[in-house]
Amino acid sequence: MNNVTVRKLDPQRRETWRYYGRLLEQGAQYVLIEADFNRDDAVYHGVPFRRGDPFVEIYYTDRWYNVFEVHDRESGEAKCWYCNVSMPAEWQDGLLSYVDLALDLFVYPDGRQLVLDEDEFEALNPDEQLRQQAYAALEELRQLVRPQYGFHLA
Amino acid sequence: MLEVLDIFKTYEGKPLLKGVSFRIEAGETVCLLGPSGSGKSTLLRIIAGLETAEQGQVRWNGRDLGGVPVHLRGFGLMFQDYALFPHLNAAQNVAFGLRMQNLPGAEIERRVREAMEQVGLAGFMRRRVTDLSGGEQQRVALARALAPRPRLLMLDEPLGALDRRLREQLLDDLHHLLRSARIPAVYVTHDQEEAFTLAHRLVILRGGRIAQQGSPVEVYASPASAWVARFLGLNNQMAGRVVSLAPLMVHTAAGVLRAQAARGFTPRLDQAVTLLARPEGVRFLGADQAGTGEAGALLDATVEDAPFRGGGFRLELRVAQHLFSFPAERPLAADTPLRLALPLESLVAYPEDRDE
Numbered sequence A: 001m002n003n004v005t006v007r008k009l010d011p012q013r014r015e016t017w018r019y020y021g022r023l024l025e026q027g028a029q030y031v032l033i034e035a036d037f038n039r040d041d042a043v044y045h046g047v048p049f050r051r052g053d054p055f056v057e058i059y060y061t062d063r064w065y066n067v068f069e070v071h072d073r074e075s076g077e078a079k080c081w082y083c084n085v086s087m088p089a090e091w092q093d094g095l096l097s098y099v100d101l102a103l104d105l106f107v108y109p110d111g112r113q114l115v116l117d118e119d120e121f122e123a124l125n126p127d128e129q130l131r132q133q134a135y136a137a138l139e140e141l142r143q144l145v146r147p148q149y150g151f152h153l154a
Numbered sequence B: 001m002l003e004v005l006d007i008f009k010t011y012e013g014k015p016l017l018k019g020v021s022f023r024i025e026a027g028e029t030v031c032l033l034g035p036s037g038s039g040k041s042t043l044l045r046i047i048a049g050l051e052t053a054e055q056g057q058v059r060w061n062g063r064d065l066g067g068v069p070v071h072l073r074g075f076g077l078m079f080q081d082y083a084l085f086p087h088l089n090a091a092q093n094v095a096f097g098l099r100m101q102n103l104p105g106a107e108i109e110r111r112v113r114e115a116m117e118q119v120g121l122a123g124f125m126r127r128r129v130t131d132l133s134g135g136e137q138q139r140v141a142l143a144r145a146l147a148p149r150p151r152l153l154m155l156d157e158p159l160g161a162l163d164r165r166l167r168e169q170l171l172d173d174l175h176h177l178l179r180s181a182r183i184p185a186v187y188v189t190h191d192q193e194e195a196f197t198l199a200h201r202l203v204i205l206r207g208g209r210i211a212q213q214g215s216p217v218e219v220y221a222s223p224a225s226a227w228v229a230r231f232l233g234l235n236n237q238m239a240g241r242v243v244s245l246a247p248l249m250v251h252t253a254a255g256v257l258r259a260q261a262a263r264g265f266t267p268r269l270d271q272a273v274t275l276l277a278r279p280e281g282v283r284f285l286g287a288d289q290a291g292t293g294e295a296g297a298l299l300d301a302t303v304e305d306a307p308f309r310g311g312g313f314r315l316e317l318r319v320a321q322h323l324f325s326f327p328a329e330r331p332l333a334a335d336t337p338l339r340l341a342l343p344l345e346s347l348v349a350y351p352e353d354r355d356e
Helices: A118-123 A128-144 B040-048 B090-100 B105-118 B134-146 B164-181 B192-198 B216-221 B226-231
Strands: A004-009 A015-026 A030-036 A042-044 A047-049 A054-060 A065-071 A078-086 A090-092 A095-107 A113-116 B002-011 B014-024 B029-033 B055-060 B075-079 B152-156 B185-189 B201-206 B209-214 B237-245 B248-252 B255-258 B272-277 B283-285 B296-305 B313-319 B322-328 B337-343 B347-351
Touching (some): A015 A054, A047 A078, A095 A128, A128 B237, A128 B248, A128 B255, B002 B040, B029 B192, B040 B185, B090 B134, B226 B237, B226 B347, B248 B272
Parallel strands (some): A004 A095, B029 B201
Antiparallel strands (some): A004 A015, B002 B055, B237 B248, B248 B255, B296 B337
């Protein structure tokens, strides 16, 4: 049963996307959920996404990013990781909100990494502090999400 | 005027000069600046004709000076150990080189007076050099180099042995003298302050090669490498790794910082770099104060010390494991936490460059 509501917000805290997922695990500083891809089939950066692909997603209340592990609905294998640089997530009573900062890291199973939307991030007119935070988060992600060395969320 | 072309020289089997070329134009003062062992004094001695290069040429107005002995090159020399003759008075010391040229007595007297006036010692003609102060002796030595009206003046650390106050005074004198006499000059020093004061153009030597040449203003504003920057006293440097190219972001012990690539440098992702924090435009904010929104970098720092430096203070700051210093109008107590805000152009990324 879907028991978690996820709200993606822009820096002005306007909701830009909402979807629902299932709580898998929660700790003092993180929430792990599973949600199904609810859009039409599409190819992102060479990886096919299909309606119903299970996403395992981890959100942190003290880190400036979240990580989505995209599994294939047929084989169950992880086919890519989509990481969002964001402000730390807020988690209360089944409602999970995060302010997205546009900057993303896309990671292939062989470890190749793509940084996405740096220009969109700049368009947010970040101040020095926000830019440093965001790129520090991006760098942490680049070090963390290394599937070639066995990284896995689920 | 003077052309130095592709000079090579080894000393006891070790390469000392590895292909050095530069020019001196009419009226120009060129400072050969480098740490000890960079080859600058050897280069000067080769130009003077005191040593011979294994490869390359020294030319004057297009003519190769190879085989032309020291005294026929028409260059005036002044070295740190200026070796005045103690048994002669000041004027006799200055006249010494002129007598060697067999000039008539009246001409010698005229030139000695002229040279002594140039160095501000007109009233010291008959004084014994042993009764003169160190600075006055230095001027006599300079007058001796000027009296034969050399077509090029060569000076090798002439102020090296003097105390600070005297050095500063003579530096000013030398500056005015070289500018008013309009004699082309080569001045060898390891001291960037001397070089900045005197040079129309700097030739910076490192390990027998030219690390950079240009006017003092150009070189200071845009050092060609992290090493040149350090050599010029821009010591606020830290190691980093490029984590993003557009914008350029560098991972350092002090955080992930926005930087500007040095002129001519195209960074690659994950490349090791040296970041230089220049003092221009730095602002000192409260420890948790946010920036102003303009592009740049914020670094958390702790005050280590703030010694008074006449006219202001020097803030010595701990930034991660690095010790940085910046000029400041006001002192801050040791252990005060603060935040440095650097404008984008003041955090400059260079290819990694460590002292060997």
